[in-house]
Amino acid sequence: MEEWYQLFKDHPFVCTDTRKIKAGCIFFALKGDRFDGNAFAKEALEKGAAYAVVDNPCVIPHTTEETIKYVLVPDVLKALQQLAAYHRKQYNVPVIALTGSNGKTTTKELITSVLSARYNVTATEGNLNNHIGLPLTLLNITGRTDMVVLEMGTNHMGEIALLTSLCRPTAGLITNVGGAHLEGLGDLEGIKKEKGVLYDYLKGHEGTVFCHENDSVLTGMLTERGIADNVVFYGDGPQAENEQAGKSVQALQPDGRLLLRVPGYPEIQTHLTGLYNVPNVLAALAVGAHYGIAPEQAAAAVAAYEPTNNRSQWVRTAHNVCIADAYNANPVSMKSALENWHSLPGKGKCAILGDMLELGASAHQAHVDTVRLVVAMKPDQVFWVGDHFGKAVKEEQAGGMCFATTEELMAYLKEHPLKDKIILIKGSNGIGLHRLIPSGAC
Template sequence: MKIEHLHSLFLECNSVCTDTRKIKKDDMFFALKGDNFNGNTYAEQALNKGAKYVIIDEKQYKTSTQAIVVNNVLETLQELATFHRRHLNIPIIALTGSNGKTTTKELINAVLSQQYNTTATVGNLNNHIGVPLTLLSMDLNTEMGIVEMGANHLKEIEFLCQIAKPDFGYITNFGKAHLEGFGSVEGVITGKSEMYDYLIAHHKTIFVNGNDAIQLKKTNDAKRFVFGNDALADITIDFIEAQPFVACKYNNANINSKLIGDYNFGNIAAAIAIGSYFKVADDAIKNAVENYIPTNNRSQIIKKGTSNIILDAYNANPTSMQAALLNFEKQTGRKIAILGDMFELGNDTEKEHQNITDLAVSINMNPVILVGENFYQSESDSNKIFRFKTFENFKSEFDFAQLKNATLLIKGSRGMALERVLDLI
């Protein structure tokens, strides 16, 4: 079936679905395959649950004229998303980076939605499946799309750009993330910069944090819009403070966010800059930033009993862990850090966990609780370090009364699920 015909059938449907547990009436179901499942086997179930069409790639599961057989379901999903993106012909803003992608995406969406009907990536659906699903969630009411792109190896951002064909792009930063796949920080810079390569090749606009020397250098010959307090900046945004919430100054107005940590200044500044570029009124930008409240275990401030908690347990890598600890150092009163293993670091795993252990020891907090096999193997003779090989060991062996009357930082990679600590306090 030609993609034009499939797109006409897609327009008859309410939405796209890849999980029969979430099927709604008149959805188009794509029977994706994984290591432990074959979506083709669920095609008939999807129809029984109300799907209008099912897209399959194994003929034996065609039990109805509503089942459409293609060569490869995943490739068809991606091709349909690109066709639909061209059909809508709206501005698409893409963003990637080692840290802060999702928070920045949500801030940009909050600002732009003050004036435009936007559709943005939901959660972190930012891979070769999530990006097509994001594009296919846009409809004729969408005036602007915001697409988050994640990557853990080279050529992935290049591929996602070929699917989404962005008109604008922003890279939050380059850090020590997914070193196992990228090989080194230099590999991270090369991989993330594939977005720059695409935008430059197609004469599109890049948003650049003027306080980031790497971004400035990489986009020196590009069509770009620079923000920050650098002399090259098209607009000036000044950092004020983070005690604990980040505040900044833009066009003579102070903007007071509900985000903690100096590291969130760049995320906020990007949203302000992009709003300014698209002519969102200053008061609307201020309103959007000041009313944005982080969720989903990202820099959340939680009060529980006598403990004040900074819950940043959605993910972690050496760069974000270091930034979180240095920010935490500025907190007053009794401070306790609960840190979980960082994943996908490859050959740098031992070194980076030791670096974070050493940094944690050097900061005025007591105790420092390290959870996970990698932290368990780090070395320190400090009596304020408590190590637990697993979360279950931590849960059963630690005296949680020690967490009372303190400010806690909880941070670790997603697989550690350290938000479970909340149930133990």
Template sequence: MEKFTLNFVADIFEQQLTEQQRNLSIHHIYTDSRQSVEGGLFIPIVGDRFDAHDFISGAIEQGAVAALWSRTEKPDDIPEDFPLIYVDDTLKALQELAKVYRQELNPTVIGVTGSNGKTTTKELIASCLSVKYKTAKTEGNLNNHIGLPLTILRMERDVEVLVAEMGMSAFGEIELLSLIGRPNHAVITNIGESHIEFLGSREGIAKAKLEITAGLQKQGQLIIDGDEPLLTSDSYPNKIYCGFNSKNDYRVEAYVQGQEQSDVTINGTTFTLPLLGKHQALNAAFAIAVSELMNVNINQAAEQLETVIIPGMRFEKIETKEGALLINDAYNASATSMIASLDVVKKMDYQRKVAVLADILELGDFAEEAHKKVGQSLDEQFDAIFTFGTSSRFILDGLPATFSGKQKHFTSKQELIEEIASLLDENTVVLFKGSRSMKLEEIIEAIY
């Protein structure tokens, strides 16, 4: 489907094109020259180790009909009539193009950020709103200064709602994303320890997350974890509080964990959530709060939540040939999210419970403290704790003196695979949790 003609782009960047060029239909806006497209506008990003301008010929072969261009010269090996839109910086141009496209389509934008639970909350909100609106959402990990503009530019012209995930690792990044996306309403799921190496403290993390208000539209509502003082103390006036204590606007009044699902009661409405953990009940409360802001009633929202499907590697369950249950929760990790996942496994009905815990990264000087905090949360309900990497060994140092299960630190994936394999049977559950770059999925793949 056509997003716009090249005339739309030329006008933004004040370019002169032939009439034939201006009428070119643009269907896809993209940055990967290897991607096969129809009617593509190629935007070559310049990185620390690459310059995608070098791949313009490949982009044309794959379907590009035009490109943004920040070099002064036109390549000799492209067609003479191939239109280039000259800009000073292709990344900033991508962001500006997204801003203008978002303004032209004018959907309701829901921005979602937080230390943990961004993706799940985004999925829950999008599912709830889809009963009434044509809804687009962030796909994959397109939640940064490149991914958010691409997410906006992927919207079809008849989209009514965009649920946009916003991630960051440093100050100023969420502010930039908020000013690009201009959310009508925003959600901050929680304040954990992620990126504390760069932000200095949980107070710093809260400050960075609250940057989402920079582009929040006038009268926009900020939906927050009402049990987190670092969020409730902020001066932004239009807040909706979600949480477990009685003062919240959307209160999780009851939570009962089953083997495959949870029974949750929020503001008097009980429903079954196909997710495990009290943190997921809170994520559902965020979704219901947004839904009612958007005139989707709580019963409609609850019905959608009962059938929601979450992307892989987020408490993904896999059964081995021996009948053991592997839980792949290794998409990413912080101390807070790791403890939450361990708490879920504690309540599961298995005779043997094993935790495979890898490094939590980007903690800097807080690495030892954060990993020990995870260890302190463990108890005799686990039969074995295996750690992998470097800093994760501090988890074992934090174990209570009363812990009597097996504990061992590994630096070899193959040795860890052999150790886990020796324990697998129908009475065993194994949780895998660690930062994304630790690649625990490789261990899971080798086992099953």
């Protein structure tokens, strides 16, 4: 590994996409469902990569001059993960890992913003939180890194165990446990077991656990594991150990954006929408306080944070106000988004809802339950996108208009534009509702 690691130290930029090759980088020829990176190794080298890591000897030319640029390994993905794990071991810095069914990326971004007020933070970019993205983030750690913030996602059993073994977190938190990725995790007990692996690791390595005290599922998971030491609670309960916690936390939405009044902190006007984001903000404040971030600095960092990528975004378009929350959807996040949107003051409520994916056997009932909830809210308009909602709407004889695809909806809205509406855009990323605002459809 030392020789292999020296190669990385000499060429510390790693790439897995030939469209993003940088001169002198190391190209890892990963495989996907529809591609084999080995086939692109030659192209990567021609574009300036110093080396190409491959696991198919057939792509290596026999000429000596070219052969030395290929690194043959048994498995490219495992080689990437092993390199990342070894690199992580070289740095004695705090590593904060977080997972959860909802709010992972927003919480990660908020924590990163708060800690960046004082520290040089290496953090997960976007939602690169899986068995490939996390190793790539670890390889971004440098001698200038003071702290690391990592998001860990999972859609099947065993993934959190792998990710924790790679990143060796010194602290961590679970945002919540809900009905996400049921297709791969089975049921809520399966989700608790998979997410709880992070707690198990932190307990076994004397790490710090940040826990939302008002979430009985999370506190129950701590109790089940006998975790009592090295726990920092946040929320509204009596166990909370930091100034921001207390029953006097006030959360308001005078204009649809979340306004927080937290004891010990200046008033925080955020760019977030939804009371469901309150625990995410309090988590960031708790982490910041634990690592010495002054209340004024933490509050300013939260206030400055603007969500992107259709995650609880509050967007004013030419004709409407939109809550863009179309990156991910499951029954819990869908219900929270709908309840928040329904509670906002104003007329002209319009919901554009796309299918919730990866729910397995519970998919149909989850969509029926959502249709019933929306019907009870009596919105002015509702558009349903996807096969699951189409079947549920028909079964419930609910109102609104059904579209098989986002393209069909966009074509309709082009001919029948929406004006002066408060629009919730919510659905799984695979449905493509994130294209509505950029296209001018809303």
